Amino acid sequence: LTGCGAGGDPLEPGSEPSGDGETIIVGSAGFAESEIIAQIFAQALEANDVTVEFAGQIGQRDVYITALEDGSIDLIPDYSGNLLQFFDEDSDAKSSEEVFAALPDALPDGFEVLDQAEAEDKDSYNVTQEFSESNGVTSLADLANLDVPLIVGGNPELAERPYGPQGLTEVYGVDAANIQFVPISDSGGPLTTAALLDGTVNIADIFSTTPSIKENNFVTLEDPENMILPQNVLPLINSEKASDTVKEVLNAVSAELTTEDLIELNGRNQGDEKASPEALAADWLAEKDLF
Amino acid sequence: MTWVLANIEQIWSLTLDHILLSVPPILVGFLLAVPIGWLAHRYRVSRGVLLTVCGLLYTIPSLALIVAMPTLLGTKILNPANLIVTLTIYAIALMVRTATDAFDAVSKDVTQSATAVGFGGWRRFWQVELPLAGPVLLAGLRVVSTSTVSLVTLGALVGMSGLGYLFTNGYQRNFATEILTGIVGTVLIAIVFDVVLVILGRMLLPWARVDTAARRNAKTATTKAVTA
Amino acid sequence: MNAIAEAVAWIGDPAHWTGPDGIPTRLAEHLGYTGLTVLIAVLLAVTLGLYIGHTGRFRGISIGATGALRALPTLGLLTYLAIAFGFGIRLALIPTIIVLVVLAIPPLLAGAYSGVESVDPRTVDAARSMGMTEWQILWKVEIPLALPLIIGGIRSAVLQVVATATVAAYISLGGLGRYIIDALPVRDYTKVLVGALLVTLLALALEGILILIQRLTVPAGVRATRSA
Amino acid sequence: MITFDSVSKRFPDGTLAVDDFNLTLPSRTTTVLVGSSGSGKTTLLRMINRMVDPTAGSIRIDDDDISTLEPVKLRRSIGYVMQNSGLLPHRTVADNIATVPLLSGVKRPAARTQALELMDTVGLDRSLAERYPSQLSGGQQQRVGVARGLAVNPNILLMDEPFGAVDPLVRSELQQELVRIQKDLAKTIVFVTHDIDEAFLLGDQVVLLKTGGKIAQVGTPADILANPADDFVNTFVGADRGRRALRIEQVSGRQVVVDGTGRIAGILNDGTPT
Amino acid sequence: MITFDSVSKRFPDGTLAVDDFNLTLPSRTTTVLVGSSGSGKTTLLRMINRMVDPTAGSIRIDDDDISTLEPVKLRRSIGYVMQNSGLLPHRTVADNIATVPLLSGVKRPAARTQALELMDTVGLDRSLAERYPSQLSGGQQQRVGVARGLAVNPNILLMDEPFGAVDPLVRSELQQELVRIQKDLAKTIVFVTHDIDEAFLLGDQVVLLKTGGKIAQVGTPADILANPADDFVNTFVGADRGRRALRIEQVSGRQVVVDGTGRIAGILNDGTPT
Numbered sequence A: 001l002t003g004c005g006a007g008g009d010p011l012e013p014g015s016e017p018s019g020d021g022e023t024i025i026v027g028s029a030g031f032a033e034s035e036i037i038a039q040i041f042a043q044a045l046e047a048n049d050v051t052v053e054f055a056g057q058i059g060q061r062d063v064y065i066t067a068l069e070d071g072s073i074d075l076i077p078d079y080s081g082n083l084l085q086f087f088d089e090d091s092d093a094k095s096s097e098e099v100f101a102a103l104p105d106a107l108p109d110g111f112e113v114l115d116q117a118e119a120e121d122k123d124s125y126n127v128t129q130e131f132s133e134s135n136g137v138t139s140l141a142d143l144a145n146l147d148v149p150l151i152v153g154g155n156p157e158l159a160e161r162p163y164g165p166q167g168l169t170e171v172y173g174v175d176a177a178n179i180q181f182v183p184i185s186d187s188g189g190p191l192t193t194a195a196l197l198d199g200t201v202n203i204a205d206i207f208s209t210t211p212s213i214k215e216n217n218f219v220t221l222e223d224p225e226n227m228i229l230p231q232n233v234l235p236l237i238n239s240e241k242a243s244d245t246v247k248e249v250l251n252a253v254s255a256e257l258t259t260e261d262l263i264e265l266n267g268r269n270q271g272d273e274k275a276s277p278e279a280l281a282a283d284w285l286a287e288k289d290l291f
Numbered sequence B: 001m002t003w004v005l006a007n008i009e010q011i012w013s014l015t016l017d018h019i020l021l022s023v024p025p026i027l028v029g030f031l032l033a034v035p036i037g038w039l040a041h042r043y044r045v046s047r048g049v050l051l052t053v054c055g056l057l058y059t060i061p062s063l064a065l066i067v068a069m070p071t072l073l074g075t076k077i078l079n080p081a082n083l084i085v086t087l088t089i090y091a092i093a094l095m096v097r098t099a100t101d102a103f104d105a106v107s108k109d110v111t112q113s114a115t116a117v118g119f120g121g122w123r124r125f126w127q128v129e130l131p132l133a134g135p136v137l138l139a140g141l142r143v144v145s146t147s148t149v150s151l152v153t154l155g156a157l158v159g160m161s162g163l164g165y166l167f168t169n170g171y172q173r174n175f176a177t178e179i180l181t182g183i184v185g186t187v188l189i190a191i192v193f194d195v196v197l198v199i200l201g202r203m204l205l206p207w208a209r210v211d212t213a214a215r216r217n218a219k220t221a222t223t224k225a226v227t228a
Numbered sequence C: 001m002n003a004i005a006e007a008v009a010w011i012g013d014p015a016h017w018t019g020p021d022g023i024p025t026r027l028a029e030h031l032g033y034t035g036l037t038v039l040i041a042v043l044l045a046v047t048l049g050l051y052i053g054h055t056g057r058f059r060g061i062s063i064g065a066t067g068a069l070r071a072l073p074t075l076g077l078l079t080y081l082a083i084a085f086g087f088g089i090r091l092a093l094i095p096t097i098i099v100l101v102v103l104a105i106p107p108l109l110a111g112a113y114s115g116v117e118s119v120d121p122r123t124v125d126a127a128r129s130m131g132m133t134e135w136q137i138l139w140k141v142e143i144p145l146a147l148p149l150i151i152g153g154i155r156s157a158v159l160q161v162v163a164t165a166t167v168a169a170y171i172s173l174g175g176l177g178r179y180i181i182d183a184l185p186v187r188d189y190t191k192v193l194v195g196a197l198l199v200t201l202l203a204l205a206l207e208g209i210l211i212l213i214q215r216l217t218v219p220a221g222v223r224a225t226r227s228a
Numbered sequence D, E: 001m002i003t004f005d006s007v008s009k010r011f012p013d014g015t016l017a018v019d020d021f022n023l024t025l026p027s028r029t030t031t032v033l034v035g036s037s038g039s040g041k042t043t044l045l046r047m048i049n050r051m052v053d054p055t056a057g058s059i060r061i062d063d064d065d066i067s068t069l070e071p072v073k074l075r076r077s078i079g080y081v082m083q084n085s086g087l088l089p090h091r092t093v094a095d096n097i098a099t100v101p102l103l104s105g106v107k108r109p110a111a112r113t114q115a116l117e118l119m120d121t122v123g124l125d126r127s128l129a130e131r132y133p134s135q136l137s138g139g140q141q142q143r144v145g146v147a148r149g150l151a152v153n154p155n156i157l158l159m160d161e162p163f164g165a166v167d168p169l170v171r172s173e174l175q176q177e178l179v180r181i182q183k184d185l186a187k188t189i190v191f192v193t194h195d196i197d198e199a200f201l202l203g204d205q206v207v208l209l210k211t212g213g214k215i216a217q218v219g220t221p222a223d224i225l226a227n228p229a230d231d232f233v234n235t236f237v238g239a240d241r242g243r244r245a246l247r248i249e250q251v252s253g254r255q256v257v258v259d260g261t262g263r264i265a266g267i268l269n270d271g272t273p274t
């Protein structure tokens, strides 16, 4: 397994077959955490003699779902709530269990999800400690009464999401005219953090497992209405490829993966160590004594 | 530097992918542009149309073209063909003009005299016009090669492996070293390609080095291609 | 075709002609980046090009440098500058303009120095032997005669900058690239196409204007030579 | 023998380059076509090897109407030398000379040997064989051009201002060389020039052309000088400007010949006119 | 009067173009520098208006050492005509002629009037005044070049192969024109050519140069022809090839002058030598 961010392609070097059975192409979404989890999936499968190809950092959900549908990839780590919302906007599932239970019906034919992990990583709205204190804001529900203009930073596609600016308006009654959206194409990464710190934005959508939230003492705003659905990590897979071995392996992975693990892995990836997803996945598997 | 050494394997594999994505557009673009350029050189009518179309193609933002490819070609969205075809189109757009100039630059005296001593049409093309167009074609190919290698990095935005991955990934991680590595790698590939082309040119066109007219033509062609 | 019809309909929708994400705003932003870039790049590159062309100094170096600049991947340079120098997204305009200027320099530089070099050395020699000072030679002989190539360089620089200014959106600026970068992650092809169409149209419009300027500024005697 | 029989050529754009041209060019002699720019010299020459086909009339070589001959084959059997030599810049001198033999299927070593011999014939050092044309002086290039023209040992040699682009000293050398070669080989040479001095030096038969390929006068150089047919000829040969009107003056004890413009043409060898 | 005093020029690349050159060029006469390519003619000429500075020795114009004069001012006071005219392609004929007066601050209308007069002087129709150089024939361009050289009414006119690129007929016309102009204006003309015929026609004083600006012979044309200093001169003037060795033959009842190469030089006007 060499490729990292390689498209599943005829040019892909070094994807030599190992073991029998079909090849599974593991994809990842266009941000680092997804790639780390995908690497864990891939390495776990390989350790069990499944032939794996890797296609990292494909893009956002709309893109990788298309990739799944057209067969460019077979397996990708996903997040339960957003996945459900993607296929069923009107679902009223709220809790983690409800969401997971609703998924099989929502998914198009030919795809299924395997067991979900305890690990969760969801969009979260964050403000600086100072902003929180001076405006008395700790929850999304407090935003409606605020007379400060809200400058929301997040990935460009947040603008289109139900939990994006329009969700703030519809669910929490924030005046749409009072919200300004700043697209930052780093998936809630360091630039978003920087933008929040230097005041370019005053609310930032950052994934909940991002280490910078703790490091900077950001205040994650509560979401009493559960506008942002639970987002447990789970494998989304093409049913044809979901052999018993594959299911067993991936379920074993999910059983071990925790939110703390994600925070730690992300920290090692983005912090000073700059460890590669490949190395992180190997470390995690070793640490959990899996395969 | 430590990061580079620690990740050398990944960087190398990205480099290989980058090269594999760069070579087909350069080669195919060249091979298609030469006959098109010849047509434009030979027939006045086709010239205007061909050159205008090529000019137009060049104004389409590359990202948009890559994204539109699966719809246009019916390919899967992660198919490297999407990127390769896009870059081939740019290569052709850039190369056709140079190829036209290359055939235009072949001295009329020489082709006339070749005809006069008894070269038939087909033979004249292969043995006289094509080799004499060589230095200018090479100049154009060098420009195409450089720009293609640089454009392959855009593939990273649509999930294509290559050194561009280091840009998006480094950007997300706020990691300048990684991005710099990608930049240096891309420039190195471009330089290596260029050196290979120059050496190929010396082997295939030994006369061009001593021929001042050929060198002047090649120089003009480079300028024209750069300012195309 | 259908996609294009949808894109045209999108553009035609009055709702898309107002507000901060409306076409006029994006167009103005795009033109702003382009104008600022070209202004800076022309000041730098044309001046340098005229100097190189007039004195013949640093010619080799500058050709090498233009080649290297062309090999620099735009996306990499952009993300690198954004991160390495802490411009963040607050001062995103700075890295964006730097990157676009880097892109614009090769054609401008090549156009300017090759323009001056293309002036018949005997004409320059005659001018000098008649008693023109070096400044007079530059202003009264070299620049007017180099003008077609200088403007050619500007044309191509503008074209490339317009097409590439779309990347500004990648580091959170506006411009027509916003349509493409925003629509890309959600695969909103119509909007991507809208972005591409608008960019291409803008490029064509600017191209037309510059061709007109070229017509108006090229000395009549030089035109006579060309048609002769 | 080459015979032009009522030959006309109108180009597609309407230019009537040659209008009803009749002439016989005897074998084994040099015929020079001379006339100012645009008079149709090149067009006439190129009709002989079918680079241009006449729109009316016929051209015969010995007794074959050339319109019945296959152009490519015809061209390979006729030597052609032009201004700026028209050498292939990407081939060495030896390969350039051997171009036509190689095209016609002569084996490489044989063609090469012959090329080297031809270099001797035209007075080129064999050490230049591996150079490219751009590495030669203008005069040397023209010699290669002549050698190439002779390579198929053709009966006919067409030369279109072959020495027009070289400087006067070299030009005069090349002219002498051609006179020498022609003395040895006795080809049927058709030579185009607009330099009347060159025409008078090289031509056994000189054809003075006006626009449209109209013949102003045909004859030997002496004929033309002694009995110019009309004013046009007079002007062209320089008689009216005095360049041909010579007189003798005494300078430093020697007889100097001076022309009508005041220029000194030379020294009289033979004290008394015969 | 222009005086070269032990003048040498070594170019930065090491070429010794002119080696210890001494010569006086008298005022109001034409001195022709003639020699083959690379003999240093252009270099010598361009030292006079400081386009090239000597590496040793000094040049005086009348009594001023030119190295003490400001180059730009010096150049504006000397006419310069070169091969291919060097006209500014983006200016009309009239503006080209008026270039130097305009540079020196002459008002536009005055400069223009003078330009039109100069067109008469050099035999150019005034209707050409608004044309661009590219719209003129080669010969007309050279006339404009001469007019421009005369525009500041200079005492000195430098001419570097001014007629080298035009065809022989036109060339001869231009030479005659120059003779006529010089008769009227009597400038100090320094004329460079490699055509010995031209040198003999135009030069009051002819300087024959060998490589390195070495003087092979200085004298009037007749001097040189009658008493060539050495073999080099003999070769150069064509005496050894027979071009200057004339004899008289009888053709069709007229006396034809033939040179040693067999070429017919002209018709003898005056039956008996004087």
Ligand SMILES: Nc1ncnc2c1ncn2[C@@H]1O[C@H](COP(=O)(O)OP(=O)(O)OP(=O)(O)O)[C@@H](O)[C@H]1O
Pocket (backbone or CB within 6 Å): D011, D012, D013, D015, D016, D017, D035, D036, D037, D038, D039, D040, D041, D042, D043, D044, D194
């Ligand atoms: N391919 C062509 N198409 C149209 N007109 C032509 C073509 N070739 C020559 N002509 C015209 O035919 C006339 C005779 O041309 P040609 O080249 O035979 O003259 P020339 O005597 O060789 O002149 P030069 O001394 O300039 O070579 C000219 O008016 C020329 O413009």
Ligand SMILES: Nc1ncnc2c1ncn2[C@@H]1O[C@H](COP(=O)(O)OP(=O)(O)OP(=O)(O)O)[C@@H](O)[C@H]1O
Pocket (backbone or CB within 6 Å): E011, E012, E013, E015, E016, E017, E035, E036, E037, E038, E039, E040, E041, E042, E043, E044, E194
């Ligand atoms: N700028 C220069 N740098 C180096 N060498 C030069 C330069 N200009 C002339 N030379 C050399 O000086 C010598 C004399 O050159 P010059 O131009 O004076 O000769 P010329 O007699 O005018 O020749 P031509 O008849 O070809 O014009 C030549 O060997 C030439 O190569």
Ligand SMILES: [Mg+2]
Pocket (backbone or CB within 6 Å): D041, D042, D043, D160
């Ligand atoms: Mg001709």
Ligand SMILES: [Mg+2]
Pocket (backbone or CB within 6 Å): E041, E042, E043, E160
């Ligand atoms: Mg010279």
